[in-house]
Amino acid sequence: MGRHKLTWHDLARRQAGVVARRQLNRLGYSWDFAEAQLVAQRWQSITPTVLCTTTGALTRRQLMWAGVLHAGHGSAVGQLSALECHGLERWPRDEITILLAKSHNLDPLPGVRFVETRRPISRFTSHDPLPVWQVEPAALLFAAYEPVTRTAYGLLNAVVQQRLTTPADLERWIGRMRPLRRAKPFRRLLAEMAGGVQSVAELDVSRMCRVYGLPLPRRQTKRRDSSGRLRYTDAEWRLPNGRVLILEVDGAFHMEVEQWTDDIERERGLVAAGVVLVRCTASELRDNPGQVAHDLRRIGVESSA
Template sequence: MTGNAPRWVLVAQRQAGLVTRRQLRQLGLTSNYVDAQLSGRRWQEISSTVLATTTGALTRPQLMWAGVLHAGPRSAIGGLTALEVHGLDNWHRDEITVLIPKSHHLERIKGIKFVETRRPIQLMTSSKALPTWRVEPAALHWAAYTPVTRSAYGVLAACVQQSLTSPYRLDGWITRMRPLRRAKPFRRVLGEIAEGSQSVAELDVLRMCDRFGLPRPRRQTRRLDSAGRARYTDAEWSLTDGRTLVLEVDGGFHMTVKHWGADLERERQLVATGLVVVRCTAIQLRDDPERIVRDLLRIGLLGSSA
């Protein structure tokens, strides 16, 4: 589109093809013009206030814009949707989250969840064109209210692991967002992440060790396998007989054929260097750590009672 395009076209381009009726009025378009576009099926009505200047199903970015345009200038993309916008992988949810001021009731739009909050939405919004909460408040706010504590810890670990933020920035935002549910356990978990835990599974390993009196392992240790490639182990202990015991935790994505084969090769090449490698799933670690502990003890790991 050239620089001579009508102003409403430029506004729509910045908003993924969506505009509000109020914007169109301010830009000089009459209701008759708008109605003609709708009746000619060149545009479509998304809500009583938002129009799409395209036809067909809305794309995901368009649906995000529909939510914030419908909710008004004091709204923003929040929760896991905000983290998706910032680039977080593996935490996708189909439903889009839009944060709105408390007691700000809205007409519903399919596929969008409007979440009321008393927090200053605009002060926590990033500089992106699409009004979106910053990584830290988005992650902490979602983690504070998700019913599954392990998921709360997992999203904080994922944000750090994927280099979207750091434990120190998240800790600073806990202070800025005071009062915040789960603030104390969040600070404890962030401390563990700062010390080297890369995932919620690694945090589960530490909790298992503390619960059953096992020494805390070394984490994310760099090793060269039998092929000379660098590998990073999840957890390691030195045994009294000089061997090194490695515990590898497999998450859900490890169950795919591609990852399963790669994991088997990785295990073989680590074992070939003399390491003792034990594997478990993240579900086993979470739901039945006693059995894992028994096996570690039988291999030679000494607990505090030994």
């Protein structure tokens, strides 16, 4: 039997319903064929050269396809949008990022941000079939140019915590992406993460201890509360009187109602089990670590040898 000829239906299924006019032409469909679909309102026009074979609001997947087809050959979904495709959670961004080579002159596309780069886009791209940057270069490029250093560190920590990559793989990619902004601090961060640091807050606690002469705490310790429920603590020290002091670091997500309620229950259960529990905010730990260290000493944490 002869080889099956690819139809526009096949192309649309492969690309979430989004097609480029140039692709239709290569398959043998004329300009008039596409115009007839638009006039009949079976399709919709996204840009003069990119069409959607469904009507209604575009899904995020469709908008990603529209972005790479509008940008043309060699473009790819990048940065946080690429990480979203790989399964990153709790880092929402409404705008989709499309990477493309320098010296492009594109008309804007609502909901899409086009970022020019001199890096070899195709070398870092995987196709599923949507062209998407791999986890490591997507995370590192975003982190390198993110204005807020703490956010950059948080993103690298998140991709490791969510098991999208490992500190060792990110370290190797730093070498592959030379030159890379913040390469040295990224390597220090990855070394900390490889040593067991689970969050940026834990990294801040470790830095506070080194700067202000406190012993490094035990981290992510399993502990049963008064009801027998298993809890993981952020940082804890053994006090001279034999009791355990736990420091819990509250980030912005702790202000959400459900998380706040869970925190109250968690604190009550741990205190009832006999520990001393104190809390600080992530911003305190970042902006005023000396005061946090001073308060820990007053409660009973001894200076390191």
